[in-house]
Amino acid sequence: MSDTPVIRTALGGFPGYELLDSGHRRKLERVGAVTIIRGEPKAWWEPALPPAEWNRAQAAHDEDSGWNLRPGCPREWSLRGNGLTFLTRLSDSSKHWGLFPEQSPHWQAIRQAAAPGARLLNLFGYTGAATLVAAQAGWRPTHVDASRPAVAWARENQQASGLSDRPIRWIVEDALRYVRREIKRGSRYEGILLDPPAFGRGPDGRVWKVERQLPELLDLCRQLFSERPRLMILTTYNIEASSLMLRNLLADSLRVPADTIEAGELALPHAAPPGRLLPLSIYARWSAP
Numbered sequence: 001m002s003d004t005p006v007i008r009t010a011l012g013g014f015p016g017y018e019l020l021d022s023g024h025r026r027k028l029e030r031v032g033a034v035t036i037i038r039g040e041p042k043a044w045w046e047p048a049l050p051p052a053e054w055n056r057a058q059a060a061h062d063e064d065s066g067w068n069l070r071p072g073c074p075r076e077w078s079l080r081g082n083g084l085t086f087l088t089r090l091s092d093s094s095k096h097w098g099l100f101p102e103q104s105p106h107w108q109a110i111r112q113a114a115a116p117g118a119r120l121l122n123l124f125g126y127t128g129a130a131t132l133v134a135a136q137a138g139w140r141p142t143h144v145d146a147s148r149p150a151v152a153w154a155r156e157n158q159q160a161s162g163l164s165d166r167p168i169r170w171i172v173e174d175a176l177r178y179v180r181r182e183i184k185r186g187s188r189y190e191g192i193l194l195d196p197p198a199f200g201r202g203p204d205g206r207v208w209k210v211e212r213q214l215p216e217l218l219d220l221c222r223q224l225f226s227e228r229p230r231l232m233i234l235t236t237y238n239i240e241a242s243s244l245m246l247r248n249l250l251a252d253s254l255r256v257p258a259d260t261i262e263a264g265e266l267a268l269p270h271a272a273p274p275g276r277l278l279p280l281s282i283y284a285r286w287s288a289p
């Protein structure tokens, strides 16, 4: 049997965002007018830029002490692109600032698969990027996240983006529990997005472990699809897994042949040197033909 190019590298990005450099398990990013440094476990290589460039960063995150801000560096600002506005926030409870630009290839797929009134379930939705892209494109999204602050932040993004009139259901709930409840209620969706963390907690403190609960969650998702499914996307990071594994799981969940599913890595290009890519997560994605 000959080799077949089944794995893709999908490059993300967002207006106003640049991955300036990475290396020594850290990354240097520009988010609007602010340059920041965060830990990046996958960046094993040497940084390309000299230390002087890294030293100019206005904020740096440390696992133990949180964000360390230079005088004058804002804690909150916003980033605007593709007709959406996202509030950017450096909070000591997280090294994340509110958006995952590497997810942008998924946003494109969400736009392409949109149909007026089609229902989309966004599990583990965080600050709502995919939910707002979907609402903007005409989907009727249901956004589920176990974190009340994350859902509140997503709602702020909805307002900042001028999408307050869109029919979005905001749910603070454990993903698995919500899906079980939706099955009982007989709810149906044309699209389902899953972006589970390796480890998490539901609002009641119940532990989520991706390797233990994902197969069950995917199995339950099958029961939530309407007769005309349009889109399913599964993304994972920081776990022992390959995108081929996600592809097989999605094929099971949708009951479609594995070779109808795109699988690969989400990566970000560096501003310099050209050609160097930072891998960030793996994914499997199915769109109705």
Ligand SMILES: C[S@@+](CC[C@H](N)C(=O)[O-])C[C@H]1O[C@@H](n2cnc3c(N)ncnc32)[C@H](O)[C@@H]1O
Residues within 6 Å of the ligand: 098, 099, 100, 103, 123, 124, 125, 126, 127, 128, 129, 130, 144, 145, 146, 147, 150, 173, 174, 175, 176, 195, 196, 197, 199, 200, 201, 202, 207, 208
């Ligand atoms: C990395 S984020 C997802 C990123 C998001 N898809 C985006 O592109 O912006 C993972 C999210 O899962 C949520 N989470 C963790 N455990 C959960 C659970 N058991 N049920 C629902 N959400 C959970 C976290 O609060 C967090 O917002």
